[in-house]
Amino acid sequence: KQEVTQIPAALSVPEGENLVLNCSFTDSAIYNLQWFRQDPGKGLTSLLLIQSSQREQTSGRLNASLDKSSGRSTLYIAASQPGDSATYLCAVGPMDSSYKLIFGSGTRLLVRP
Amino acid sequence: EAEVAQSPRYKITEKSQAVAFWCDPISGHATLYWYRQILGQGPELLVQFQDESVVDDSQLPKDRFSAERLKGVDSTLKIQPAELGDSAMYLCASSLVVHETQYFGPGTRLLVL
Secondary structure, eight states, X not given: OOOEEEEOSEEEEETTOOEEEEEEESOOOEEEEEEEEEOTTSOEEEEEEEETTOSEEEETTEEEEEETTTTEEEEEESSOOGGGOEXXXXXXXXXXXXXXXXXXXXXXXXXXX | OOOOEEEOSEEEEOTTOOEEEEEEOOTTOOEXXXXXXXXXXXOXXXXXXXXXXXXXXXXXXXXXXXXXXXXXXXXXXXXXXXXXXXXXXXXXXXXXXXXXXXXXXXXXXXXXX
């Protein structure tokens, strides 16, 4: 059974700092991996999707890497801003046809001005 | 920009009552998902539709929950009777095809008293 873990559960950093959020998964047989952002009481916003054949994806100040063999992904946020404060969730998509995304519990990020 | 619509945004009900949630996916998206998210956790898939057909409802408590997508467009999730443990955020998502980026709606926050 696939399990997804995100460490740390919460993170507080000063504005301008570069930071890394970690995601690990137990079964390397994945189709792809997605990173989402969730603001309090809101739905999820897709940030990046990495196919299993890819090593990384970039969007603006965000860079996500994937090491499928070791069951790890990282989300790198450069030059953090207070507006980046949110919960970041990673989710792995399995190889089977149902494509049931398995989510981690998220990392709650606070960027202090 | 096209968005996934959900209503209502908030629902307060008493246990044993019936509740229903509605979702309108992005136009043209064949795949629709209903997730449940308990506070502090990642979303868990309840049911997945491909057009009007159920692909995966293995985590749907079928004694009290039902879901339909009659014309392969919008969808309704129903709970009858509601229990205290059903209090959660109910999220709808859609994707153009399976295995691609899922776009989430704003969610319906349910409180069962």
